[in-house]
Amino acid sequence: MSEGLFPGLNDWQPTEFLSRLGGAGYTGEVIKEAPSPLRTPYTPTARQAALALVSDSTTPFAIATRLFHLGDAVPLQNAMDLLGWTIRDLIDLGLVESNEGSVQATVQISPQGDEWIATDFPHKQTESEADWVMGVGPSTRQLNHLMPPLEQPHILEAGCGIGWVARQRIRSGATAVATDINPRALALARLNDRLNNVHGITYAEGDFFEAAAEYAPFDVIVANPPYILSPGGDRTYCETSDGQTLCKSVVSRVAHYLKPGGYAIVLLNWSHETDDDWAAEPMRWLGDAPVQGWLHQTECSTPEQYAWQWVHSDPRFMDSVSVAAEYRRWLTFYREHAIQRISLGCYFIRRPLVGEPSWRRTDARQLRGFSPAAGQDLETVMRNETWLRQTEPDSDTLLDTCYSPAQGVSAEVKMVLREGWHRAVIDLQSPGQLAYGGQIDETVLRLFDLFAQGKPARELVSTLQAKVSDKAQSSVEKEVAELVRNAMAYGLVTP
Ligand SMILES: C[S@@+](CC[C@H](N)C(=O)[O-])C[C@H]1O[C@@H](n2cnc3c(N)ncnc32)[C@H](O)[C@@H]1O
Numbered sequence: 001m002s003e004g005l006f007p008g009l010n011d012w013q014p015t016e017f018l019s020r021l022g023g024a025g026y027t028g029e030v031i032k033e034a035p036s037p038l039r040t041p042y043t044p045t046a047r048q049a050a051l052a053l054v055s056d057s058t059t060p061f062a063i064a065t066r067l068f069h070l071g072d073a074v075p076l077q078n079a080m081d082l083l084g085w086t087i088r089d090l091i092d093l094g095l096v097e098s099n100e101g102s103v104q105a106t107v108q109i110s111p112q113g114d115e116w117i118a119t120d121f122p123h124k125q126t127e128s129e130a131d132w133v134m135g136v137g138p139s140t141r142q143l144n145h146l147m148p149p150l151e152q153p154h155i156l157e158a159g160c161g162i163g164w165v166a167r168q169r170i171r172s173g174a175t176a177v178a179t180d181i182n183p184r185a186l187a188l189a190r191l192n193d194r195l196n197n198v199h200g201i202t203y204a205e206g207d208f209f210e211a212a213a214e215y216a217p218f219d220v221i222v223a224n225p226p227y228i229l230s231p232g233g234d235r236t237y238c239e240t241s242d243g244q245t246l247c248k249s250v251v252s253r254v255a256h257y258l259k260p261g262g263y264a265i266v267l268l269n270w271s272h273e274t275d276d277d278w279a280a281e282p283m284r285w286l287g288d289a290p291v292q293g294w295l296h297q298t299e300c301s302t303p304e305q306y307a308w309q310w311v312h313s314d315p316r317f318m319d320s321v322s323v324a325a326e327y328r329r330w331l332t333f334y335r336e337h338a339i340q341r342i343s344l345g346c347y348f349i350r351r352p353l354v355g356e357p358s359w360r361r362t363d364a365r366q367l368r369g370f371s372p373a374a375g376q377d378l379e380t381v382m383r384n385e386t387w388l389r390q391t392e393p394d395s396d397t398l399l400d401t402c403y404s405p406a407q408g409v410s411a412e413v414k415m416v417l418r419e420g421w422h423r424a425v426i427d428l429q430s431p432g433q434l435a436y437g438g439q440i441d442e443t444v445l446r447l448f449d450l451f452a453q454g455k456p457a458r459e460l461v462s463t464l465q466a467k468v469s470d471k472a473q474s475s476v477e478k479e480v481a482e483l484v485r486n487a488m489a490y491g492l493v494t495p
Pocket of ligand 1: 135164180185209
C-alpha cells in the first residue's frame with residue numbers, strides 16, 4: 001500500500017537528503033524562531049505572507065522552505081543546488097514532481113523539534129478533501145501527554161493519521177499498532193517512520209479496532225477520532241458524511257480490545273440540549289458495560305460559537321459569500337437536530353482487574369492545557385477512584401491512613417490586589433494539570449504538609465478542634481475526612 005503512493009520507500013536511505021536540508025538551516029530550531037506566517041502557514045493568508053517573505057530569495061534555506069514547508073514550485077536548478085542528485089530519489093519516490101524546469105513537493109516535510117514531520121500541505125485541503133491527512137495538532141499532543149506511564153506497554157493508536165503518537169511511544173519502549181481507514185494516512189505514517197529512522201510500528205488499514213483485532217488486547221488504546229460535529233462532509237480525518245462524529249462508535253467498542261487493567265483515552269466532541277445535561281449522552285454510550293469510565297468535559301460552546309470556530313478557519317471557504325453559506329448550513333443542521341450545546345472533552349475508560357468494581361465519574365473543568373505528566377494524573381485518579389469505591393472508607397479510615405502527596409503536586413501563593421488591599425491566594429496544580437487546578441485554602445495546604453511528613457490527617461483534626469466549640473467538634477472530623485476524600489479523588493495524594 002505504501003509502495004503504491006511512495007514506490008521504493010522501503011529501500012530509500014534519506015540520510016543525505018535530510019543532511020542537505022539541515023545544512024541549509026532548515027531545522028526545527030530555525031523554524032521555531034521564524035516569523036509567525038512561516039512558522040504556521042496553515043491558512044491561505046498565512047501561506048501567502050510566508051511565500052512573500054521568502055519568494056525573492058534563492059538561499060538554500062529559502063528554497064528548502066518554499067519546497068517542503070510551503071509547497072511552492074521552485075526552479076529545478078535551485079532545487080538541484082540544494083539537494084544535489086538526491087532529487088532523483090525524491091522524484092522516483094513521488095515526493096517531488098518535476099514540470100517544465102520547475103519542481104514541487106507533493107507532501108510537506110518540515111522539521112519540528114528534533115524530528116521530521118511529513119504530512120499533507122494545509123492548502124491542499126481545498127483540492128483533495130476526502131483523503132487529506134492532518135499533521136501534528138494540539139489534540140495529537142494532548143493524546144500523547146495523556147498516555148499513562150506504564151512500563152513497555154502494548155499500545156494501539158486507533159485512527160492514527162501520520163502515527164505520531166505511536167512513534168513517540170515506540171521510542172520509549174512500547175510495542176505499537178496503528179490503524180487507519182485512509183491508506184494515504186498510513187503511507188504518510190510509514191514515510192515518517194523512514195524519515196525519523198523508527199522501526200517496528202505495525203500498521204493495519206481498516207476500522208479503528210477491527211483492523212487491529214489480531215494484535216489485541218492492548219495495555220493502552222488512544223484515539224482522536226474524526227471529531228467535528230458538522231452537517232456532514234467527506235474529509236475523512238475530521239468528519240463523517242452524515243455529520244455524526246465517530247466518537248460514540250469508538251467509546252462504545254473500545255473496552256473490548258483492552259487487557260484487564262488497560263486504559264483507553266478517547267478525545268471527543270458531542271452535542272446536548274442544555275448546560276446541565278452534558279454528561280447524559282456520552283454516559284449512555286457506555287451503557288452498563290463492566291468498565292470504569294471517567295468523562296472529562298473541558299469546553300462547552302453554543303452552536304454559533306462552535307460552527308464559526310470551524311467554518312471561519314476552513315481554507316475552502318475564504319470568501320464572504322461561501323463562508324456565510326457554509327455557516328448557515330451548519331446552523332440549520334443544529335436547529336433541525338435540536339442541538340443547543342456542543343461539548344469537548346476526553347473519555348478515560350479502564351477495564352477493571354478481577355475483583356475491581358466498575359464505576360462512572362464525570363468532571364467539568366476548563367483546562368489550561370495538559371502537561372506531559374497528564375497520563376500520571378490519569379493513572380492516579382483512576383486508581384484512587386477504584387480504591388474509594390472498593391473500600392468505601394469511613395471517616396476514621398480516611399483520617400488515620402497515611403498518604404503521600406502525588407509526585408509533582410505544586411502549590412503557589414499569589415497575591416491578588418483589589419481596591420488597594422492585597423489578598424493571598426493559594427493555587428494548587430496536580431502534576432499533569434488534568435486532575436486538579438484551582439484555588440485552595442490554607443487548611444488544605446496544612447493537610448498536604450502533614451502528609452509530606454508522613455503523618456495522618458487526624459493531627460489536623462486535633463489542631464482545628466482546639467479552636468472550636470464542643471458542639472462543632474464532630475463537624476471538624478467530617479470536614480477534614482471530606483478534604484482527604486477529595487484529595488484522593490483528584491489524584492493529589494495516594495494512600
Ligand atoms: C483526527 S484524525 C487523528 C489522527 C491522529 N491520531 C492524531 O491524533 O493526530 C482521525 C483519524 O481517524 C481516521 N479514521 C476515520 N474514520 C476511521 C475509521 N472508521 N476507522 C479507522 N480510522 C478512521 C482518519 O483517517 C484520521 O486519520
